[in-house]
Amino acid sequence: MRSAQIVRLQQQFLASLHDKPRQWLLDQIEPAPGFKDSEEVLEIYLHRAMARTVEPLKGIYQSLQWVLGEDTFNQFIQQFYTDSLGEPLNAQALSTEFASYVGNIGEEQREHLTSINRDSSKDDYSISTMVEAAAMLDWRIHWVTLVANKSKASAEELIRNLNHRNSIWLRPRLNRASRLCYSGVDLKELHRLAAEKTKGSFPTKCSDGVSTFLIYANQNHNAIVRPLDTQEARLLNHCDGTHTIASLIHEGKFFDQSKSQTLKLIKQLIDEGVICDLEDKLT
Protein backbone atom coordinates (compact mmCIF):
# COMPACT_ATOMS: atom_id res chain seq x y z
CA MET A 1 0.00 0.00 0.00
CA ARG A 2 1.39 3.38 -0.92
CA SER A 3 1.28 5.98 1.79
CA ALA A 4 -0.11 9.29 0.56
CA GLN A 5 1.56 10.98 3.52
CA ILE A 6 5.02 9.63 2.58
CA VAL A 7 4.58 10.34 -1.11
CA ARG A 8 3.65 13.94 -0.40
CA LEU A 9 6.54 14.48 2.02
CA GLN A 10 9.09 13.04 -0.37
CA GLN A 11 7.78 14.89 -3.40
CA GLN A 12 7.99 18.12 -1.44
CA PHE A 13 11.63 17.36 -0.58
CA LEU A 14 12.39 16.59 -4.21
CA ALA A 15 10.69 19.74 -5.44
CA SER A 16 12.69 21.79 -2.92
CA LEU A 17 15.95 20.26 -4.06
CA HIS A 18 16.27 22.09 -7.36
CA ASP A 19 14.17 25.09 -6.47
CA LYS A 20 13.17 27.14 -3.42
CA PRO A 21 12.00 25.14 -0.36
CA ARG A 22 8.29 24.43 -0.67
CA GLN A 23 6.03 26.27 1.79
CA TRP A 24 4.11 23.08 2.68
CA LEU A 25 7.37 21.45 3.74
CA LEU A 26 8.51 24.48 5.72
CA ASP A 27 5.15 24.53 7.53
CA GLN A 28 5.41 20.81 8.25
CA ILE A 29 8.87 20.99 9.86
CA GLU A 30 9.41 21.59 13.58
CA PRO A 31 13.10 22.47 13.85
CA ALA A 32 15.24 21.67 16.89
CA PRO A 33 15.37 24.77 19.12
CA GLY A 34 18.95 25.60 18.10
CA PHE A 35 17.81 26.47 14.57
CA LYS A 36 16.26 29.84 13.89
CA ASP A 37 13.57 28.44 11.59
CA SER A 38 12.49 25.58 9.33
CA GLU A 39 14.47 26.94 6.41
CA GLU A 40 17.75 26.74 8.31
CA VAL A 41 17.29 23.10 9.25
CA LEU A 42 15.97 22.12 5.81
CA GLU A 43 19.04 23.74 4.29
CA ILE A 44 21.22 21.12 6.03
CA TYR A 45 19.50 18.31 4.14
CA LEU A 46 19.24 20.14 0.81
CA HIS A 47 22.83 21.38 0.89
CA ARG A 48 24.14 17.91 1.74
CA ALA A 49 22.19 16.43 -1.16
CA MET A 50 23.92 18.82 -3.54
CA ALA A 51 27.36 18.78 -1.91
CA ARG A 52 27.58 15.01 -1.48
CA THR A 53 26.38 14.44 -5.04
CA VAL A 54 29.01 16.65 -6.63
CA GLU A 55 31.80 16.07 -4.09
CA PRO A 56 33.19 12.97 -5.87
CA LEU A 57 33.59 15.08 -9.03
CA LYS A 58 36.22 17.19 -7.30
CA GLY A 59 38.36 14.13 -6.74
CA ILE A 60 37.76 12.70 -10.19
CA TYR A 61 38.07 15.78 -12.41
CA GLN A 62 41.40 17.12 -11.20
CA SER A 63 42.78 18.02 -14.63
CA LEU A 64 39.60 19.89 -15.52
CA GLN A 65 39.73 21.66 -12.15
CA TRP A 66 43.30 22.71 -12.94
CA VAL A 67 42.31 23.97 -16.40
CA LEU A 68 39.30 25.94 -15.16
CA GLY A 69 40.57 27.08 -11.79
CA GLU A 70 38.89 26.05 -8.53
CA ASP A 71 36.20 28.74 -8.36
CA THR A 72 35.05 28.33 -11.96
CA PHE A 73 35.10 24.57 -11.57
CA ASN A 74 32.93 24.77 -8.43
CA GLN A 75 30.45 27.05 -10.19
CA PHE A 76 30.43 24.70 -13.14
CA ILE A 77 29.63 21.58 -11.10
CA GLN A 78 26.86 23.48 -9.32
CA GLN A 79 25.46 24.39 -12.73
CA PHE A 80 25.72 20.72 -13.69
CA TYR A 81 23.81 19.78 -10.53
CA THR A 82 21.07 22.28 -11.31
CA ASP A 83 20.72 20.95 -14.85
CA SER A 84 21.05 17.29 -13.80
CA LEU A 85 17.99 15.07 -14.08
CA GLY A 86 18.93 12.86 -11.14
CA GLU A 87 21.32 12.45 -8.26
CA PRO A 88 23.06 9.13 -8.90
CA LEU A 89 24.40 7.35 -5.83
CA ASN A 90 27.26 5.88 -7.78
CA ALA A 91 30.26 8.16 -8.40
CA GLN A 92 31.11 6.27 -11.57
CA ALA A 93 27.65 6.89 -13.05
CA LEU A 94 27.88 10.51 -11.94
CA SER A 95 31.29 10.99 -13.56
CA THR A 96 29.99 9.57 -16.84
CA GLU A 97 26.99 11.91 -16.72
CA PHE A 98 29.33 14.83 -16.05
CA ALA A 99 31.71 13.95 -18.90
CA SER A 100 28.72 13.80 -21.20
CA TYR A 101 27.53 17.17 -19.87
CA VAL A 102 30.90 18.78 -20.61
CA GLY A 103 30.81 17.37 -24.12
CA ASN A 104 27.30 18.59 -24.77
CA ILE A 105 27.31 22.15 -23.47
CA GLY A 106 28.67 23.47 -26.74
CA GLU A 107 31.95 24.98 -27.81
CA GLU A 108 30.92 28.56 -27.17
CA GLN A 109 29.92 27.92 -23.56
CA ARG A 110 33.10 25.97 -22.94
CA GLU A 111 35.15 28.91 -24.24
CA HIS A 112 33.55 31.15 -21.61
CA LEU A 113 34.21 28.75 -18.76
CA THR A 114 37.77 29.65 -18.02
CA SER A 115 38.94 32.68 -16.14
CA ILE A 116 42.56 31.62 -16.41
CA ASN A 117 45.14 34.23 -17.31
CA ARG A 118 47.15 32.69 -20.05
CA ASP A 119 49.04 33.81 -23.07
CA SER A 120 46.66 32.68 -25.79
CA SER A 121 49.16 33.59 -28.51
CA LYS A 122 51.33 30.65 -27.44
CA ASP A 123 48.54 28.11 -27.60
CA ASP A 124 47.50 26.62 -30.87
CA TYR A 125 44.26 25.04 -29.71
CA SER A 126 41.09 26.50 -28.26
CA ILE A 127 40.08 26.52 -24.61
CA SER A 128 37.08 24.46 -25.64
CA THR A 129 39.43 21.73 -26.92
CA MET A 130 41.46 21.83 -23.72
CA VAL A 131 38.34 21.62 -21.51
CA GLU A 132 37.05 18.64 -23.42
CA ALA A 133 40.46 16.90 -23.45
CA ALA A 134 40.88 17.42 -19.70
CA ALA A 135 37.38 16.15 -18.91
CA MET A 136 37.83 13.03 -21.01
CA LEU A 137 41.29 12.40 -19.58
CA ASP A 138 39.93 12.60 -16.02
CA TRP A 139 37.00 10.36 -16.87
CA ARG A 140 39.32 7.78 -18.42
CA ILE A 141 41.73 7.89 -15.48
CA HIS A 142 38.90 7.41 -13.01
CA TRP A 143 37.58 4.55 -15.07
CA VAL A 144 40.88 2.68 -15.33
CA THR A 145 41.73 3.03 -11.64
CA LEU A 146 38.26 1.97 -10.50
CA VAL A 147 37.66 -0.85 -12.91
CA ALA A 148 41.17 -2.25 -13.10
CA ASN A 149 41.92 -5.45 -11.28
CA LYS A 150 45.29 -6.88 -10.57
CA SER A 151 46.28 -9.50 -13.11
CA LYS A 152 46.36 -13.04 -11.81
CA ALA A 153 49.96 -13.56 -12.93
CA SER A 154 52.98 -11.44 -12.07
CA ALA A 155 55.13 -9.91 -14.81
CA GLU A 156 57.84 -12.51 -14.03
CA GLU A 157 55.36 -15.33 -14.53
CA LEU A 158 54.14 -13.85 -17.81
CA ILE A 159 57.70 -13.51 -19.06
CA ARG A 160 58.32 -17.17 -18.16
CA ASN A 161 55.23 -18.11 -20.18
CA LEU A 162 56.43 -15.91 -23.03
CA ASN A 163 59.74 -17.81 -23.10
CA HIS A 164 57.98 -21.16 -23.39
CA ARG A 165 58.33 -22.69 -26.86
CA ASN A 166 54.56 -22.88 -27.33
CA SER A 167 54.05 -19.23 -26.42
CA ILE A 168 53.22 -18.18 -29.97
CA TRP A 169 49.70 -19.53 -29.38
CA LEU A 170 49.12 -17.35 -26.35
CA ARG A 171 46.90 -14.27 -26.70
CA PRO A 172 48.20 -11.08 -25.04
CA ARG A 173 45.60 -8.93 -23.35
CA LEU A 174 45.60 -5.50 -21.80
CA ASN A 175 43.91 -4.84 -18.49
CA ARG A 176 40.23 -4.65 -19.45
CA ALA A 177 39.98 -1.07 -18.29
CA SER A 178 42.89 0.17 -20.43
CA ARG A 179 41.99 2.62 -23.14
CA LEU A 180 43.70 3.68 -26.36
CA CYS A 181 42.66 7.16 -27.40
CA TYR A 182 43.63 9.86 -29.88
CA SER A 183 44.21 13.46 -28.95
CA GLY A 184 45.69 16.64 -30.35
CA VAL A 185 46.56 17.77 -26.80
CA ASP A 186 49.59 16.14 -25.19
CA LEU A 187 47.66 14.18 -22.56
CA LYS A 188 50.77 12.97 -20.72
CA GLU A 189 51.90 16.56 -20.25
CA LEU A 190 48.38 17.65 -19.26
CA HIS A 191 48.25 14.88 -16.66
CA ARG A 192 51.64 15.87 -15.23
CA LEU A 193 50.96 19.63 -15.13
CA ALA A 194 47.56 19.10 -13.47
CA ALA A 195 48.99 16.66 -10.91
CA GLU A 196 51.72 19.16 -10.03
CA LYS A 197 49.22 22.05 -10.10
CA THR A 198 51.66 23.99 -12.28
CA LYS A 199 50.68 27.61 -12.77
CA GLY A 200 50.76 29.57 -16.00
CA SER A 201 51.73 26.73 -18.29
CA PHE A 202 49.45 24.77 -20.55
CA PRO A 203 50.42 21.58 -22.39
CA THR A 204 51.47 21.88 -25.98
CA LYS A 205 49.79 20.49 -29.01
CA CYS A 206 51.09 17.08 -30.13
CA SER A 207 53.93 17.49 -32.56
CA ASP A 208 52.36 15.07 -35.06
CA GLY A 209 48.99 16.81 -34.90
CA VAL A 210 47.12 13.88 -33.35
CA SER A 211 48.81 11.18 -31.26
CA THR A 212 47.74 7.87 -29.80
CA PHE A 213 47.77 7.58 -26.02
CA LEU A 214 47.33 4.63 -23.73
CA ILE A 215 45.62 5.20 -20.39
CA TYR A 216 45.93 2.26 -18.03
CA ALA A 217 46.36 1.37 -14.38
CA ASN A 218 49.46 -0.45 -13.25
CA GLN A 219 49.49 -3.25 -10.69
CA ASN A 220 49.33 -0.67 -7.86
CA HIS A 221 46.18 0.85 -9.37
CA ASN A 222 48.03 4.03 -10.32
CA ALA A 223 46.86 5.59 -13.57
CA ILE A 224 49.52 5.93 -16.27
CA VAL A 225 49.13 8.14 -19.34
CA ARG A 226 51.57 7.12 -22.04
CA PRO A 227 52.03 8.26 -25.64
CA LEU A 228 52.48 5.38 -28.06
CA ASP A 229 54.70 5.19 -31.13
CA THR A 230 53.30 3.66 -34.30
CA GLN A 231 54.55 0.12 -33.62
CA GLU A 232 53.23 0.10 -30.05
CA ALA A 233 49.85 1.50 -31.09
CA ARG A 234 49.46 -1.12 -33.81
CA LEU A 235 50.45 -3.99 -31.53
CA LEU A 236 48.34 -2.90 -28.56
CA ASN A 237 45.33 -2.35 -30.76
CA HIS A 238 45.29 -6.14 -31.22
CA CYS A 239 46.12 -7.16 -27.65
CA ASP A 240 42.52 -7.89 -26.73
CA GLY A 241 42.83 -11.60 -25.97
CA THR A 242 41.80 -12.70 -29.46
CA HIS A 243 45.04 -12.39 -31.45
CA THR A 244 47.81 -14.92 -30.85
CA ILE A 245 51.45 -13.93 -30.60
CA ALA A 246 51.92 -15.79 -33.86
CA SER A 247 49.44 -13.49 -35.60
CA LEU A 248 51.04 -10.41 -34.04
CA ILE A 249 54.45 -11.53 -35.31
CA HIS A 250 52.96 -12.21 -38.71
CA GLU A 251 51.35 -8.79 -38.86
CA GLY A 252 54.55 -7.09 -37.66
CA LYS A 253 56.40 -8.47 -40.68
CA PHE A 254 54.19 -6.39 -42.98
CA PHE A 255 55.55 -3.34 -41.15
CA ASP A 256 59.21 -4.35 -41.26
CA GLN A 257 59.22 -5.69 -37.70
CA SER A 258 61.14 -8.91 -37.19
CA LYS A 259 59.91 -11.71 -34.92
CA SER A 260 62.48 -10.77 -32.27
CA GLN A 261 61.48 -7.09 -32.42
CA THR A 262 57.80 -7.97 -31.88
CA LEU A 263 58.64 -10.35 -29.02
CA LYS A 264 60.92 -7.74 -27.47
CA LEU A 265 58.09 -5.19 -27.62
CA ILE A 266 55.63 -7.63 -26.03
CA LYS A 267 58.15 -8.36 -23.24
CA GLN A 268 58.69 -4.64 -22.67
CA LEU A 269 54.93 -4.03 -22.44
CA ILE A 270 54.59 -6.91 -19.95
CA ASP A 271 57.35 -5.40 -17.81
CA GLU A 272 55.55 -2.05 -17.82
CA GLY A 273 52.32 -3.70 -16.70
CA VAL A 274 50.52 -2.74 -19.93
CA ILE A 275 49.98 -6.35 -21.04
CA CYS A 276 48.60 -8.09 -18.00
CA ASP A 277 47.65 -11.49 -19.31
CA LEU A 278 48.66 -14.12 -21.84
CA GLU A 279 45.54 -16.15 -22.39
CA ASP A 280 45.69 -19.64 -23.82
CA LYS A 281 42.00 -19.79 -24.73
CA LEU A 282 39.70 -17.43 -26.55
CA THR A 283 37.73 -15.39 -24.05
Place this chain on the structure above:
Amino acid sequence: MNSSTTLVPQRLSTGLKRMSAGLNLCHENSQELFDQRPNLDFIQIHPEHLLQEQGGTYREHLDILRHHYQVILHGFGLSIGSSGPLDKEYLLLIKNLLKEHPEAVFSDHFSWSSLSKHHFHDLIPLIQSDETVQYMVERIDEAQEAIGAPILLENISSYMRYKESEMSEIQFINEITKRSGCFVLLDVNNIWANAMNFGENPWETLSQINADSIKGYHLAGCTEEQKGNGKVYIDYHGEAVHDEVWDLYKQCLEKYGAWPTLLEWENNIPPLTRTLQEVEKISDCFKTLQEGANS
Protein backbone atom coordinates in the same frame (compact mmCIF):
# COMPACT_ATOMS: atom_id res chain seq x y z
CA MET B 1 0.90 -9.45 3.11
CA ASN B 2 0.08 -9.37 6.78
CA SER B 3 3.27 -9.16 8.79
CA SER B 4 2.11 -11.75 11.27
CA THR B 5 2.19 -14.40 8.53
CA THR B 6 5.69 -13.57 7.38
CA LEU B 7 7.84 -16.50 6.27
CA VAL B 8 11.02 -14.85 7.45
CA PRO B 9 12.65 -16.63 10.40
CA GLN B 10 12.19 -14.48 13.47
CA ARG B 11 15.51 -15.42 14.99
CA LEU B 12 18.60 -13.43 14.30
CA SER B 13 21.33 -15.77 13.19
CA THR B 14 24.81 -14.47 13.84
CA GLY B 15 28.11 -16.10 14.55
CA LEU B 16 29.36 -13.05 16.41
CA LYS B 17 29.80 -13.24 20.15
CA ARG B 18 27.52 -10.86 21.99
CA MET B 19 30.53 -9.16 23.54
CA SER B 20 32.17 -8.23 20.23
CA ALA B 21 33.81 -4.92 19.50
CA GLY B 22 34.34 -3.81 15.91
CA LEU B 23 35.34 -0.96 13.65
CA ASN B 24 33.89 0.37 10.40
CA LEU B 25 35.90 -0.13 7.21
CA CYS B 26 35.99 2.97 5.03
CA HIS B 27 38.14 4.46 2.27
CA GLU B 28 40.11 6.50 4.78
CA ASN B 29 41.19 3.65 7.05
CA SER B 30 41.38 0.73 4.63
CA GLN B 31 45.09 1.07 3.87
CA GLU B 32 46.05 1.05 7.57
CA LEU B 33 43.70 -1.81 8.36
CA PHE B 34 45.03 -3.73 5.37
CA ASP B 35 48.67 -3.19 6.38
CA GLN B 36 48.31 -3.67 10.13
CA ARG B 37 45.47 -6.23 10.47
CA PRO B 38 44.85 -5.32 14.13
CA ASN B 39 42.99 -7.62 16.44
CA LEU B 40 39.27 -6.85 16.00
CA ASP B 41 36.23 -8.99 16.69
CA PHE B 42 34.63 -7.80 13.44
CA ILE B 43 34.58 -5.07 10.85
CA GLN B 44 31.55 -3.36 9.40
CA ILE B 45 31.35 -3.12 5.62
CA HIS B 46 28.94 -1.19 3.40
CA PRO B 47 27.47 -3.51 0.71
CA GLU B 48 27.01 -0.47 -1.55
CA HIS B 49 30.77 -0.40 -2.11
CA LEU B 50 30.67 -3.88 -3.63
CA LEU B 51 28.20 -2.65 -6.24
CA GLN B 52 29.85 0.69 -6.90
CA GLU B 53 33.51 -0.25 -6.97
CA GLN B 54 34.32 -3.00 -9.39
CA GLY B 55 38.07 -2.73 -8.86
CA GLY B 56 40.78 -0.46 -7.54
CA THR B 57 42.69 -0.28 -4.29
CA TYR B 58 39.74 0.04 -1.90
CA ARG B 59 37.88 -2.86 -3.48
CA GLU B 60 41.01 -4.98 -3.24
CA HIS B 61 41.36 -4.13 0.47
CA LEU B 62 37.66 -4.74 1.05
CA ASP B 63 37.72 -8.17 -0.61
CA ILE B 64 40.74 -9.31 1.37
CA LEU B 65 39.71 -7.81 4.72
CA ARG B 66 36.17 -9.17 4.59
CA HIS B 67 37.66 -12.65 4.42
CA HIS B 68 40.24 -11.91 7.10
CA TYR B 69 37.76 -10.60 9.69
CA GLN B 70 34.22 -11.51 10.66
CA VAL B 71 31.90 -8.88 9.21
CA ILE B 72 28.58 -7.20 9.66
CA LEU B 73 26.80 -5.55 6.73
CA HIS B 74 25.55 -2.01 7.19
CA GLY B 75 23.73 -0.28 4.35
CA PHE B 76 22.99 3.37 3.75
CA GLY B 77 21.19 3.13 0.42
CA LEU B 78 18.20 0.84 0.96
CA SER B 79 15.94 3.81 1.68
CA ILE B 80 13.41 1.54 3.32
CA GLY B 81 11.04 4.45 4.02
CA SER B 82 11.01 5.69 0.43
CA SER B 83 7.87 5.65 -1.68
CA GLY B 84 9.98 4.39 -4.61
CA PRO B 85 10.49 0.65 -5.25
CA LEU B 86 13.12 -1.31 -3.33
CA ASP B 87 16.30 -2.05 -5.26
CA LYS B 88 16.08 -5.77 -6.12
CA GLU B 89 19.68 -6.00 -7.33
CA TYR B 90 20.87 -4.59 -4.02
CA LEU B 91 18.75 -7.01 -1.99
CA LEU B 92 20.07 -9.94 -4.03
CA LEU B 93 23.60 -8.82 -3.22
CA ILE B 94 22.72 -8.79 0.50
CA LYS B 95 21.22 -12.26 0.24
CA ASN B 96 24.39 -13.59 -1.38
CA LEU B 97 26.64 -11.81 1.11
CA LEU B 98 24.71 -13.30 4.02
CA LYS B 99 25.30 -16.76 2.55
CA GLU B 100 28.97 -15.98 2.17
CA HIS B 101 29.24 -14.54 5.68
CA PRO B 102 27.09 -16.66 8.00
CA GLU B 103 28.32 -14.59 10.95
CA ALA B 104 26.88 -11.41 9.47
CA VAL B 105 23.65 -9.50 9.94
CA PHE B 106 22.36 -6.79 7.66
CA SER B 107 21.28 -3.40 8.95
CA ASP B 108 20.07 -0.10 7.54
CA HIS B 109 18.13 2.84 9.01
CA PHE B 110 14.68 3.99 10.12
CA SER B 111 14.64 6.66 7.43
CA TRP B 112 14.47 7.40 3.75
CA SER B 113 17.26 8.75 1.57
CA SER B 114 16.19 8.52 -2.05
CA LEU B 115 13.21 8.79 -4.31
CA SER B 116 13.57 6.91 -7.58
CA LYS B 117 16.97 7.95 -9.02
CA HIS B 118 17.26 11.00 -6.77
CA HIS B 119 19.61 10.39 -3.88
CA PHE B 120 19.73 12.85 -1.00
CA HIS B 121 22.93 11.31 0.43
CA ASP B 122 21.50 11.68 3.89
CA LEU B 123 19.18 9.87 6.26
CA ILE B 124 15.97 11.88 6.33
CA PRO B 125 13.46 11.33 9.14
CA LEU B 126 9.99 9.94 8.49
CA ILE B 127 6.66 11.25 9.71
CA GLN B 128 6.04 9.14 12.82
CA SER B 129 2.45 8.15 12.21
CA ASP B 130 0.40 4.96 12.09
CA GLU B 131 0.22 5.30 8.31
CA THR B 132 4.03 5.31 8.07
CA VAL B 133 4.30 2.38 10.49
CA GLN B 134 2.00 0.33 8.27
CA TYR B 135 3.99 1.27 5.18
CA MET B 136 7.33 0.50 6.86
CA VAL B 137 6.08 -2.91 8.03
CA GLU B 138 5.17 -3.85 4.45
CA ARG B 139 8.50 -2.64 3.12
CA ILE B 140 10.47 -4.44 5.83
CA ASP B 141 8.53 -7.62 5.07
CA GLU B 142 9.49 -7.28 1.42
CA ALA B 143 13.16 -6.70 2.24
CA GLN B 144 13.32 -9.52 4.79
CA GLU B 145 11.71 -11.97 2.40
CA ALA B 146 14.12 -10.94 -0.36
CA ILE B 147 17.25 -11.48 1.73
CA GLY B 148 15.84 -14.43 3.70
CA ALA B 149 16.72 -13.03 7.11
CA PRO B 150 15.50 -10.47 9.61
CA ILE B 151 17.06 -7.04 9.29
CA LEU B 152 18.22 -4.55 11.88
CA LEU B 153 17.29 -0.89 11.56
CA GLU B 154 19.22 1.91 13.20
CA ASN B 155 17.68 4.94 14.88
CA ILE B 156 18.92 8.09 13.11
CA SER B 157 20.03 11.51 14.26
CA SER B 158 17.58 14.24 13.36
CA TYR B 159 17.43 17.96 13.68
CA MET B 160 13.74 18.33 12.99
CA ARG B 161 10.37 16.70 13.54
CA TYR B 162 7.12 16.87 11.61
CA LYS B 163 3.85 18.40 12.71
CA GLU B 164 1.94 15.40 11.32
CA SER B 165 3.86 12.97 13.58
CA GLU B 166 1.52 11.22 16.03
CA MET B 167 4.04 9.39 18.18
CA SER B 168 7.55 9.71 19.62
CA GLU B 169 10.59 8.24 17.87
CA ILE B 170 10.77 5.33 20.33
CA GLN B 171 7.03 4.58 20.08
CA PHE B 172 7.47 4.57 16.30
CA ILE B 173 10.42 2.16 16.50
CA ASN B 174 8.68 -0.12 19.01
CA GLU B 175 5.58 -0.33 16.85
CA ILE B 176 7.56 -1.19 13.71
CA THR B 177 9.71 -3.87 15.38
CA LYS B 178 6.64 -5.41 17.05
CA ARG B 179 4.72 -5.64 13.77
CA SER B 180 7.52 -6.48 11.32
CA GLY B 181 9.85 -8.77 13.27
CA CYS B 182 12.84 -6.60 12.47
CA PHE B 183 15.34 -5.65 15.16
CA VAL B 184 17.00 -2.48 16.37
CA LEU B 185 20.59 -1.43 15.88
CA LEU B 186 20.76 1.08 18.68
CA ASP B 187 22.93 4.09 17.90
CA VAL B 188 23.54 5.47 21.36
CA ASN B 189 25.11 8.65 20.05
CA ASN B 190 22.05 9.43 17.92
CA ILE B 191 19.77 9.01 20.94
CA TRP B 192 22.00 11.36 22.93
CA ALA B 193 22.37 13.95 20.13
CA ASN B 194 18.62 14.03 19.45
CA ALA B 195 17.91 14.44 23.15
CA MET B 196 20.41 17.31 23.39
CA ASN B 197 19.02 18.95 20.24
CA PHE B 198 15.45 18.85 21.55
CA GLY B 199 16.26 19.50 25.23
CA GLU B 200 15.20 16.06 26.45
CA ASN B 201 16.57 13.45 28.84
CA PRO B 202 18.34 10.76 26.77
CA TRP B 203 17.93 7.99 29.33
CA GLU B 204 14.23 8.70 29.69
CA THR B 205 13.97 8.27 25.90
CA LEU B 206 16.09 5.13 25.86
CA SER B 207 14.36 3.41 28.74
CA GLN B 208 11.12 3.27 26.72
CA ILE B 209 12.57 1.06 24.00
CA ASN B 210 11.45 -2.56 23.71
CA ALA B 211 14.43 -4.39 25.24
CA ASP B 212 13.96 -7.56 23.19
CA SER B 213 14.36 -5.70 19.92
CA ILE B 214 17.95 -4.54 20.46
CA LYS B 215 20.57 -6.70 18.73
CA GLY B 216 23.50 -4.35 18.26
CA TYR B 217 24.99 -0.98 19.21
CA HIS B 218 26.68 1.81 17.31
CA LEU B 219 28.91 4.43 18.91
CA ALA B 220 30.21 7.56 17.18
CA GLY B 221 31.16 11.17 17.87
CA CYS B 222 28.82 14.01 16.96
CA THR B 223 29.93 17.59 16.43
CA GLU B 224 28.64 20.71 18.16
CA GLU B 225 27.74 23.52 15.76
CA GLN B 226 26.42 27.00 16.30
CA LYS B 227 23.19 27.70 14.41
CA GLY B 228 20.87 30.70 14.21
CA ASN B 229 19.26 30.15 17.61
CA GLY B 230 21.90 28.25 19.55
CA LYS B 231 23.99 25.11 19.42
CA VAL B 232 23.05 21.80 17.82
CA TYR B 233 24.81 18.43 17.59
CA ILE B 234 25.38 17.16 14.06
CA ASP B 235 26.12 13.51 13.41
CA TYR B 236 29.34 13.76 11.38
CA HIS B 237 31.14 10.72 12.82
CA GLY B 238 34.15 12.99 12.85
CA GLU B 239 35.42 12.87 16.43
CA ALA B 240 35.76 10.66 19.49
CA VAL B 241 32.67 9.40 21.31
CA HIS B 242 31.51 11.94 23.91
CA ASP B 243 31.87 10.99 27.60
CA GLU B 244 28.12 11.36 28.09
CA VAL B 245 27.53 8.83 25.30
CA TRP B 246 29.92 6.34 26.95
CA ASP B 247 27.92 6.72 30.18
CA LEU B 248 24.71 6.13 28.30
CA TYR B 249 26.20 3.09 26.57
CA LYS B 250 27.21 1.59 29.94
CA GLN B 251 23.65 2.09 31.15
CA CYS B 252 22.40 0.31 28.00
CA LEU B 253 24.71 -2.64 28.67
CA GLU B 254 23.35 -2.90 32.21
CA LYS B 255 19.72 -2.71 31.15
CA TYR B 256 19.66 -4.36 27.70
CA GLY B 257 22.74 -6.58 27.86
CA ALA B 258 25.79 -6.84 25.66
CA TRP B 259 25.46 -6.94 21.87
CA PRO B 260 28.07 -6.54 19.14
CA THR B 261 29.16 -2.92 19.28
CA LEU B 262 30.68 -0.89 16.50
CA LEU B 263 32.84 2.19 16.73
CA GLU B 264 32.18 4.47 13.73
CA TRP B 265 34.75 7.12 12.80
CA GLU B 266 34.45 8.15 9.17
CA ASN B 267 35.45 11.81 8.94
CA ASN B 268 38.56 13.62 10.21
CA ILE B 269 39.98 10.17 10.80
CA PRO B 270 43.02 10.03 13.09
CA PRO B 271 45.72 7.33 12.83
CA LEU B 272 44.37 3.83 13.32
CA THR B 273 46.01 3.53 16.74
CA ARG B 274 43.67 6.28 17.99
CA THR B 275 40.47 4.68 16.69
CA LEU B 276 41.61 1.35 18.11
CA GLN B 277 41.82 3.00 21.52
CA GLU B 278 38.12 3.78 21.21
CA VAL B 279 37.39 0.17 20.21
CA GLU B 280 39.40 -0.94 23.24
CA LYS B 281 37.09 1.16 25.43
CA ILE B 282 34.18 -0.94 24.20
CA SER B 283 36.01 -4.11 25.24
CA ASP B 284 36.70 -2.51 28.63
CA CYS B 285 32.97 -1.83 29.06
CA PHE B 286 32.29 -5.52 28.31
CA LYS B 287 34.89 -6.57 30.91
CA THR B 288 33.32 -4.33 33.54
CA LEU B 289 29.91 -5.75 32.74
CA GLN B 290 31.26 -9.29 32.97
CA GLU B 291 33.00 -8.60 36.28
CA GLY B 292 29.81 -7.09 37.66
CA ALA B 293 27.87 -10.18 36.63
CA ASN B 294 30.44 -12.51 38.22
CA SER B 295 30.70 -10.67 41.52
